[in-house]
Structures are given as C-alpha cells and as structure tokens.
Amino acid sequence: xxxxxxxxxxxxxxxxxxxxxxxxxxxxxxxxxxxxxxxxxxxxxxxxxxxxxxxxxxxxxxxxxxxxxxxxxxxxxxxxxxxxxxxxxxxxxxxxxxxxxxxxxxxxxxxxxxxxxxxxxxxxxxxxxxxxxxxxxxxxxxxxxxxxxxxxxxxxxxxxxxxxxxxxxxxxxxxxxxxxxxxxxxxxxxxxxxxxxxxxxxxxxxxxxxxxxxxxxxxxxxxxxxxxxxxxxxxxxxxxxxxxxxxxxxxxxxxxxxxxxxxxxxxxxxxxxxxxxxxxxxxxxxxxxxxxxxxxxxxxxxxxxxxxxxxxxxxxxxxxxxxxxxxxxxxxxxxxxxxxxxxxxxxxxx
Amino acid sequence: xxxxxxxxxxxxxxxxxxxxxxxxxxxxxxxxxxxxxxxxxxxxxxxxxxxxxxxxxxxxxxxxxxxxxxxxxxxxxxxxxxxxxxxxxxxxxxxxxxxxxxxxxxxxxxxxxxxxxxxxxxxxxxxxxxxxxxxxxxxxxxxxxxxxxxxxxxxxxxxxxxxxxxxxxxxxxxxxxxxxxxxxxxxxxxxxxxxxxxxxxxxxxxxxxxxxxxxxxxxxxxxxxxxxxxxxxxxxxxxxxxxxxxxxxxxxxxxxxxxxxxxxxxxxxxxxxxxxxxxxxxxxxxxxxxxxxxxxxxxxxxxxxxxxxxxxxxxxxxxxxxxxxxxxxxxxxxxxxxxxxxxxxxxxxxxxxxxxxxxxxxxxxxxxxxxxxxxxxxxxxxxxxxxxxxxxxxxxxxxxxxxxxxxxxxxxxxxxxxxxxxxxxxxxxxxxxxxxxxxxxxxxxxxxxxxxxxxxxxxxxxxxxxxxxxxxxxxxxxxxxxxxxxxxxxxxxxxxxxx
Numbered sequence: 136x137x138x139x140x141x142x143x144x145x146x147x148x149x150x151x152x153x154x155x156x157x158x159x160x161x162x163x164x165x166x167x168x169x170x171x172x173x174x175x176x177x178x179x180x181x182x183x184x185x186x187x188x189x190x191x192x193x194x195x196x197x198x199x200x201x202x203x204x205x206x207x208x209x210x211x212x213x214x215x216x217x218x219x220x221x222x223x224x225x226x227x228x229x230x231x232x233x234x235x236x237x238x239x240x241x242x243x244x245x246x247x248x249x250x251x252x253x254x255x256x257x258x259x260x261x262x263x264x265x266x267x268x269x270x271x272x273x274x275x276x277x278x279x280x281x282x283x284x285x286x287x288x289x290x291x292x293x294x295x296x297x298x299x300x301x302x303x304x305x306x307x308x309x310x311x312x313x314x315x316x317x318x319x320x321x322x323x324x325x326x327x328x329x330x331x332x333x334x335x336x337x338x339x340x341x342x343x344x345x346x347x348x349x350x351x352x353x354x355x356x357x358x359x360x361x362x363x364x365x366x367x368x369x370x371x372x373x374x375x376x377x378x379x380x381x382x383x384x385x386x387x388x389x390x391x392x393x394x395x396x397x398x399x400x401x402x403x404x405x406x407x408x409x410x411x412x413x414x415x416x417x418x419x420x421x422x423x424x425x426x427x428x429x430x431x432x433x434x435x436x437x438x439x440x441x442x443x444x445x446x447x448x449x450x451x452x453x454x455x456x457x458x459x460x461x462x463x464x465x466x467x468x469x470x471x472x473x474x475x476x477x478x479x480x481x482x483x484x485x
Numbered sequence: 486x487x488x489x490x491x492x493x494x495x496x497x498x499x500x501x502x503x504x505x506x507x508x509x510x511x512x513x514x515x516x517x518x519x520x521x522x523x524x525x526x527x528x529x530x531x532x533x534x535x536x537x538x539x540x541x542x543x544x545x546x547x548x549x550x551x552x553x554x555x556x557x558x559x560x561x562x563x564x565x566x567x568x569x570x571x572x573x574x575x576x577x578x579x580x581x582x583x584x585x586x587x588x589x590x591x592x593x594x595x596x597x598x599x600x601x602x603x604x605x606x607x608x609x610x611x612x613x614x615x616x617x618x619x620x621x622x623x624x625x626x627x628x629x630x631x632x633x634x635x636x637x638x639x640x641x642x643x644x645x646x647x648x649x650x651x652x653x654x655x656x657x658x659x660x661x662x663x664x665x666x667x668x669x670x671x672x673x674x675x676x677x678x679x680x681x682x683x684x685x686x687x688x689x690x691x692x693x694x695x696x697x698x699x700x701x702x703x704x705x706x707x708x709x710x711x712x713x714x715x716x717x718x719x720x721x722x723x724x725x726x727x728x729x730x731x732x733x734x735x736x737x738x739x740x741x742x743x744x745x746x747x748x749x750x751x752x753x754x755x756x757x758x759x760x761x762x763x764x765x766x767x768x769x770x771x772x773x774x775x776x777x778x779x780x781x782x783x784x785x786x787x788x789x790x791x792x793x794x795x796x797x798x799x800x801x802x803x804x805x806x807x808x809x810x811x812x813x814x815x816x817x818x819x820x821x822x823x824x825x826x827x828x829x830x831x832x833x834x835x836x837x838x839x840x841x842x843x844x845x846x847x848x849x850x851x852x853x854x855x856x857x858x859x860x861x862x863x864x865x866x867x868x869x870x871x872x873x874x875x876x877x878x879x880x881x882x883x884x885x886x887x888x889x890x891x892x893x894x895x896x897x898x899x900x901x902x903x904x905x906x907x908x909x910x911x912x913x914x915x916x917x918x919x920x921x922x923x924x925x926x927x928x929x930x931x932x933x934x935x936x937x938x939x940x941x942x943x944x945x946x947x948x949x950x951x952x953x954x955x956x957x958x959x960x961x962x963x964x965x966x967x968x969x970x971x972x973x974x975x976x977x978x979x980x981x982x983x984x
Contacts, residue, residue: 192844192846193740193741194737194738194740194741194845194846195737195740195844195845195846196740197844217743240685240690246684247684250658250662251684251685253690253693254658254661254662263933263937265933265936265937267933267937269931269933269934269937270934271934273909273910273911274844274909275842275843275844275874275875275909275910275911275914276654276655276842276873276874276875276876276914277650277654277659277842277871277874277875277876277911277914277915278842278910278911278913278914279647279648279659279697279911279913279914279915279916279917279918280911280912280913280918280922280926280929280930281918281926281929281930281934281935281938281956281957282694282697282698282702282938282941282942282956282957283648283661283693283694283696283697283698284694284937284938284941286661286690286693286694287689287690287691287693287694289690289693290685290689290690291689291690294689295689306745307740307743307744307745308743310743329603330603332603332605332714333602333603333605333625333626333627333714334626334714335714335715335716335717335782335783336714337783354782354783354786355782355783355785355786355789355790356785356786356789357783357784357785357786357788357789358782358783358785358786360785361783361785397681397683397684397685397686398683399604399681399682399683400603400604400605400606400684401601401603401604401605415684418683418684419684439681439682439683440681440682440683441681441683441686441687443687452687452688453687454687455687455688456678458675458676458677459677459678459688459691460688462671462677462691462944462945463688463689465944465945466689466941466944466945468944469940469941469943469944470937470940470941470944481688482688
C-alpha cells in the first residue's frame with residue numbers, strides 16, 4: 136500500500152506544540168462518528184496520514200495497524216486471509232478509520248455473542264497528555280502486566296490520549312453463514328431469544344423490526360444446518376446485517392432523533408413514544424423518537440439500561456452518577472492535565 | 486535484589502502502632518473479627534507464592550460490606566496501607582502482606598446472590614469460588630468460562646483483581662471478557678459500580694481498567710459474571726511429535742485451517758515424563774513434545790473439526806494422533822496436563838512457575854533460549870504451554886535447601902521473562918505482576934510508561950494506600966534494578982530481531 140506512512144513523530148510534535156501553547160486539539164479521522172458526543176471546535180489533529188498495516192500474521196490471530204488506516208483496508212486484508220474483526224464495527228462512513236473505531240468503541244450485530252471492540256484490543260501506542268509516545272499491551276493474547284491502559288482507550292473518544300497504533304485480536308471467519316427471516320411479533324421474538332440464549336445454538340445476530348425476527352447463524356456446516364432445520368423461516372440475504380450495522384435500513388430514514396438503548400439481556404418489550412428496532416438479540420434497541428431526552432433516559436434506566444442520542448449536543452452521552460463522574464475527572468486530570476485532547480467531547484467538563 | 490517490600494526503593498510507609506490501631510478498629514467496628522497475635526497472623530504471611538513471606542500488622546475478616554466501608558474510611562483517615570486478599574491462591578504475591586499494613590480478607594463474602602439463566606449472568610460476592618459459580622449454573626445447562634487451574638479454591642474477587650485466565654482463553658477469553666459488572670469500594674470507602682447489567686456502560690471503561698489492577702485501585706465487593714450455555718460435546722486429540730518445532734508449527738497450522746480449539750496445550754519431554762509418571766495418562770514418554778487439542782461445541786461441528794485437526798497434525802509431522810475414545814480417556818488426557826505442576830513437584834524438591842507470553846511463532850527460539858539458560862544456570866526447566874494463546878509456564882526445578890539454588894532459580898526466571906519481552910511478549914499472561922515480577926516490569930515498560938501507570942493509580946488512590954508495592958514498580962526500584970537501559974530496542978539478547 137503506497138499510501139502507508141508513519142507520521143507519529145509529526146503527530147507528537149503537533150501535540151507538544153498544543154501543550155506548549157495551551158491550545159486544545161480535536162482528534163479526527165474521517166469524522167464518520169461526529170454524531171456522537173458534543174461537538175469540539177478546537178484545532179483539528181487529522182490522523183489519516185498516519186496509516187498502514189504494520190504487521191499481520193494470520194496464524195498469530197493478531198493485526199497491528201496505524202490509527203489512520205481505513206477500516207476497509209483492514210477488513211480487506213483480513214478477508215483475503217479468511218479472517219475478520221469479530222466485533223463487526225460500524226463504519227458509518229466510507230473512510231472510517233481504525234482509530235475512530237477504537238475511540239468510539241462501537242460494535243456491530245455480532246457483539247453479544249463475539250464481544251465488543253475493547254474485548255479485541257490487545258495493545259496500543261498512545262501519545263499522552265504529557266507529550267510522550269508510549270506503548271501499552273502488545274501483540275500477545277494474554278498480557279496482565281501493569282494496568283490495562285489499552286482497553287481503557289477503547290470507547291474513550293480520544294479524551295485520554297491520542298491513539299497512534301492498535302493491535303487487535305482477529306478470528307477466522309466462520310465456515311458457514313446463513314441468515315433467516317421468521318415472521319413473528321416482538322413479544323414472541325424476545326421470549327424466543329431469551330430461551331435460545333441459554334442453548335448452544337450458532338446464532339451470531341438477532342434483530343426484530345416489528346414484523347419479523349431476523350437471525351444469522353454462523354458456525355460449522357453441521358451446526359448451522361441443524362439450527363436452520365430447527366428454527367425454520369425463509370432465508371435472507373446476508374447484506375441485511377451490514378445494512379443494519381451501517382444504519383441503512385428503512386427504519387433509520389425516520390426524521391426523528393435516533394437513540395441507542397443499551398439494555399440487559401432478556402429485557403422485555405419497552406414502551407416508548409416512537410418506533411423501535413431490536414438488535415443484539417434484545418440487548419440493544421434503536422429508537423426513533425422525538426420524546427424528551429429525560430423521559431427516554433428515565434424509562435431505560437428503570438430496566439437497568441442507558442440511552443445515547445445519535446445527534447451531537449449536550450444530551451448525547453448518558454449522564455454518570457456523581458461519584459463515578461468524580462473519578463472520571465480525576466483520571467482525565469491525571470492523564471491529560473492540560474485538557475488538550477477533545478475537551479468536552481464525552482462530557483462537558485472532561 | 487530483594488523482593489520483599491523495601492521502603493528504601495519502594496517508598497516510605499507510615500509507621501502505625503499496632504495496639505493503637507487495634508484499639509481504634511475495636512471501637513469503630515466492635516463486631517469485626519481482627520487477628521493480632523503473632524500465631525494468628527502467621528497463616529496469612531503469604532499467598533500461593535510461598536517463597537515470600539511477611540507477617541501482616543493485623544488481619545481483618547469482615548462479613549458485611551459496611552464493615553469493609555468503615556474499615557477503609559478509618560484506614561484512609563489514619564494513612565494505614567490495606568492489602569486485599571481473596572482465597573490466597575495467587576502465584577505472583579499479589580496478596581503478600583505488609584508488616585505495616587492491614588490484610589483485608591474478603592473470603593467470608595461467599596454467597597451466590599443470583600443465578601439468572603435468561604439474563605445469562607450470575608451475581609456473586611467476591612469470596613465465591615470460581616468453580617462454585619459454574620456448579621450453581623450447571624442445573625441451567627450453563628457455566629462461567631474462565632477456569633484457572635486453581636478454580637476449585639480461587640475466589641472470583643481475586644480472579645477480577647488478577648484478570649485470571651485458564652486453559653480455554655483463546656476461545657472464551659480471560660476474566661475481563663466474561664464480566665458484566667463489578668462493584669467496588671474506593672480507598673475512601675466510596676461505592677462505585679463499574680460496567681452495568683447491559684453489555685456496555687457510559688463513560689470510560691473503568692471495568693476494563695480495574696480488571697487485573699491487583700487490588701491497587703479499589704476493593705471488589707460484588708461481581709456480575711456472564712454465563713454461557715455449556716458446549717454439547719468436547720473431544721480431545723493427543724498428538725506426539727519428535728521436535729517442539731513441529732509441534733509449534735502444528736499449532737499455527739490448526740489456526741490457519743480456521744479452527745479455534747477450546748483448549749490447545751503443549752508439554753515438553755521433561756513435563757511429559759513427570760506427568761506420565763504421576764498420572765499414567767497414557768502419554769508417550771519418548772516424545773519431544775505433545776499437543777492436547779480440545780474441540781468443543783455442537784456434535785456435528787466437533788466431529789468435522791476433529792477430522793480436520795487430525796489431518797493437520799499428521800501433515801505437520803505428528804508421529805501419532807489419538808482421539809480420546811471416551812469421556813474417561815478425555816479426562817485422563819487432561820489430568821496429565823492439569824497435574825503437570827504437582828507432577829514436577831514430585832521430581833524436584835521445589836519448583837518455580839513462570840508465566841510469560843510470546844507470539845507463538847517465537848516458540849522454537851524461546852525454548853532454545855530457555856534450554857541454553859538451563860545449562861548455564863545448572864537447573865532443569867520443564868515446559869508447559871498454553872500453546873493456543875502463547876502463554877508459557879516454564880517450571881524451574883530447584884532445591885531450596887541447597888545454598889544458592891533459590892537465588893539461581895529467581896535469576897533464571899528473571900532471564901526467561903526478559904527473553905519473553907525481547908521477542909515481543911509479556912512477563913505475565915495470567916498470574917499477575919504482584920511482587921514476584923515487580924523488577925521485570927522495568928524491562929517491559931520504560932520510565933514514562935511506568936510514570937503513566939502511577940498517574941492512573943493517583944486518580945483513584947493518591948496516597949498509595951491500596952496494596953502498595955505491587956504491580957507497578959517505583960522508578961527508584963527500576964533504577965536500582967538497572968533494567969531501564971534495556972528497554973525497547975536496546976534489550977538483552979542482541980542476536981534477536983526486533984519488531
């Protein structure tokens with residue numbers, strides 16, 4: 136890949152300059168996740184010139200790449216070797232980068248069965264708020280030396296440091312993949328999912344759109360065949376799952392604000408104003424609703440979940456309990472004492 | 486260099502008068518059981534790393550969370566260090582007491598609070614044993630996946646503190662991958678919930694940060710773990726090889742074939758002979774290495790994968806591949822591996838277990854390096870290896886009664902860990918740094934990285950009262966250890982490539 140470049144020294148200089156001048160930075164890849172968190176208006180630090188896969192050995196199940204590497208390049212390299220990112224990260228834009236994927240920490244439809252972005256982070260290189268380029272974790276599956284700073288970076292929206300390189304655990308693609316559509320009501324679907332969740336079925340995605348349950352089966356030939364026989368339904372094009380992941384299903388065209396509701400497994404139907412789409416076998420629900428933010432949050436909190444608004448603004452991130460917020464501030468203060476990285480992106484005073 | 490807490494390099498600890506502290510505890514917590522007599526304290530002087538011992542100032546055995554909270558507040562006010570302990574099975578001295586600190590034993594919090602098969606979780610107190618969770622979930626056809634070999638005795642609170650692993654990590658992950666929520670008390674006695682009942686939670690991923698933090702950031706008071714449906718079947722293949730290189734290549738070939746085994750273990754000849762002599766598992770005692778490959782899942786898939794793996798193993802040069810013909814033989818194959826440590830204990834008065842991880846491709850080179858070190862130091866080393874995930878457990882054989890042997894064992898152990906770092910690995914895969922590997926941290930991380938670890942600690946425990954001296958060395962210690970200059974790119978073993 137001729138565009139591969141290591142500009143970590145230039146990035147380090149830019150951060151050190153920002154530290155010297157006291158001018159905060161807005162860390163940005165392709166800006167595909169701008170709808171999350173609060174807008175940051177500071178000087179842009181663009182990661183996209185720092186790109187390229189640094190190492191990838193399929194038999195080690197580890198890929199290391201620079202933060203500005205387009206996700207599609209990474210997925211293409213994995214695909215060519217018969218492997219994948221199990222957490223199925225949403226791109227939400229054609230130029231989405233690895234750094235943005237890890238910083239946003241969003242996972243796709245396979246998440247409840249395969250794990251989240253942070254589950255697959257093995258190591259990182261980070262430019263810190265003290266102007267140092269440091270390395271945490273590594274390229275091995277098991278590593279418990281020191282605090283797990285690498286996984287802490289996942290989902291931190293760049294508020295704790297600038298990711299320059301990430302090592303991920305990857306997995307072989309399943310031998311067999313089959314998608315099904317089973318017409319049934321929402322209540323019935325949630326009950327069935329709660330029951331199947333206790334059984335060794337090869338389900339790797341489950342969505343309900345109000346009319347039908349959509350299932351993806353992944354595994355060996357035998358398990359997929361027998362599950363298909365048992366569950367019935369009509370087969371479905373597997374493109375459904377990328378459309379769900381990338382928010383391209385018709386559901387997402389509704390002009391009302393989009394909310395992501397994260398809920399405990401086996402949560403029943405949730406009655407809220409607006410339309411809903413069930414994902415993650417019930418543990419994630421998409422809501423299109425113009426209801427007041429507080430009303431949505433209160434109802435979701437009652438069942439042990441939390442709600443994130445997919446529109447930039449102060450109401451985007453779910454609020455934290457006061458004690459937890461205090462330790463967030465303490466951590467930010469320690470790792471980014473000058474508040475140079477993405478101030479306010481996650482919470483106004485972080 | 487001494488491993489025990491050394492105020493000169495590990496930082497000064499406040500002097501505490503035992504009698505005065507005991508008096509204060511008794512008046513604030515009249516119903517808290519406190520041990521203070523030398524003979525009562527003695528049994529708590531070490532954890533599973535018994536070569537290192539320190540009698541604690543006091544031992545407290547609370548039974549209610551309010552007691553822990555009051556205790557922490559009191560210790561915080563008085564500046565008294567607190568070392569938390571679960572079942573005391575840790576192998577890295579993570580619960581090694583301090584002569585100037587209280588040992589907080591959480592073992593009495595041993596109730597399973599909820600098993601919820603529909604929600605696929607279990608909510609338990611920190612002193613519940615790892616295996617007890619799976620036993621409680623078994624009637625629902627479910628289990629808790631991480632299975633450290635001490636699972637019959639180790640507690641879940643300790644598992645969280647150490648991010649414990651086991652033989653099924655490659656497929657099912659470590660402790661961090663199998664938690665939903667952890668409740669903790671901070672050093673100030675403040676309650677925090679990290680994670681949630683949902684699959685993610687807002688804000689920074691403090692659950693990931695706390696997992697494996699070795700009791701340095703807070704005290705675990707409740708744990709909600711994920712439960713998984715039990716695999717329908719599990720089968721084990723035993724393959725013997727004439728060289729460890731072939732066995733290592735076979736592991737890579739299995740992965741390349743797109744198969745992730747439930748367990749994939751390697752043993753070298755010394756470990757094979759020790760285990761066979763002890764367990765009579767049916768291992769080939771003349772093999773240079775054996776691989777145990779367990780495939781689990783749905784019957785049809787496991788059947789197909791067994792055939793694929795057998796073909797791959799043969800292709801990679803296995804001179805014999807045996808599929809355990811029934812459950813009894815499967816258990817026997819595993820018994821040899823699971824008893825490898827005590828088996829080695831039978832052929833040597835003492836042994837010292839290491840826990841480095843390496844990229845698997847480096848296995849032949851690392852084994853050669855270990856073999857060279859073994860000759861150089863005149864100590865035998867048996868190798869047991871979680872081959873699937875690159876986690877090595879070299880067992881150094883020595884006799885503590887022979888003058889100088891413990892020191893030689895420590896020295897060769899340190900060299901082995903530095904070798905792991907040199908090939909791009911880590912000094913610890915699942916046992917933790919604790920006190921044991923505190924010096925080798927200086928080889929794996931540079932002073933800026935260690936400084937950042939201290940900054941993380943300062944966010945939660947600025948006075949450094951929780952488990953001082955564990956996990957993260959002081960820069961002073963690293964300077965003393967003299968390892969700072971051998972970090973990244975300037976490591977020992979100059980003949981090795983860098984990446």
